[in-house]
Amino acid sequence: MDRQEMIDRVRAEMPEKRWLHTEGVMATAIVLAERYGEDPQRAELAAILHDVAKFWPVDRQAAVIRDNALSSDVLDYDKELWHALAGAWVAQREYGVTDPEVLDAINYHTSGRRGMTKLEKVVWLADYIEPGRNFPGVDDIRALAEQSLDRAVLAGLDGTIGVLIARGKRIYPLTVEARNGLIEELSGKS
Template sequence: MTEFNYDEVMPGIDRDKILERMRDTLSDFRYNHCLRVEKVSRGLAAENGGDVERAGLAGLLHDYAKERSDEEFISVIKEKNMDPELLKFNNAIWHGIVGAEIVKDELGIYDEDVLNAIRRHTVGHTTMTTVDKCVFIGDFIEPKRSFPGIDEARQYAKKSLDAGVTFELKHSLAYLIDRNRVVYPETFVNYNYWIAKGEL
């Protein structure tokens, strides 16, 4: 019997079938990461008055398309007439924004709260819901994460979801700049919005 029953909130969603599909399409590393993010996202939602089931489902599926080929992402962008600017980027951006479309098509999940949390889990958004924030932070601080700043990230997440989001955007932007990486333009917009809220 499955640990969490998403059918109670969204009829027809069978977690066991989703897990089976994920085991077939993801590496063990990525699959287990998704399970941890599901659990952390649910916990954050419970602690912060969010929708636990939607946060959990989005957390489970946030990296559903992470290991797909560039060719598949490019094909989806073109077939669905998505923003052509996306073609200038790569998997780091695609697996969230384009990945939500793959989740919709392959798993029949049309709940926009869930899909938006998947879309926004890499670069955030200026109008993030509690579900969005829980998945965004859950992905960043799940128990197996280990990088300079992880302890600080977890402390800010405990302070508030807004503080957790702000720290993560600041940390991620600094990481990209330090490595001379191209930055997705919306990342700057989101950073400016959240840092101006003064949570750090």
């Protein structure tokens, strides 16, 4: 499937506002990939597909996770996490993506994980700071992203965890592990 066909199919899966977000993630992922020595085409591919399952009914997302032996523990946590796993599955099955790092970048774009690859960090951060995002502190993280990919991802994880705590929500363990792993990397203890 060529790039334009993929874009057309993904765009049809979501409302226009979410497509505008996806375009922002695509552009931001390319910039971050170029800045930090990752392949911009792979970053854009993951960005195109990162929210492909976001607007599926949650029972369809859950069925994909359960029926395909994906990380079913995620079903015990916020439904906002589910589309990432379902999206990686559909990227492989319906869009023909075979690159395991691209699939992982889609899979972990909401939660993060310990030992994230550079591509995973680029896509995670692009999703967090794309131009359409507007929340307290986002401009600081955008500025940090111009200096350090790892420090910007860490700041984003801190922000995400802080919001979840403020809302009284459970924190998915992979997100805590992502944060702890980055702290260890940055302190040289990895």
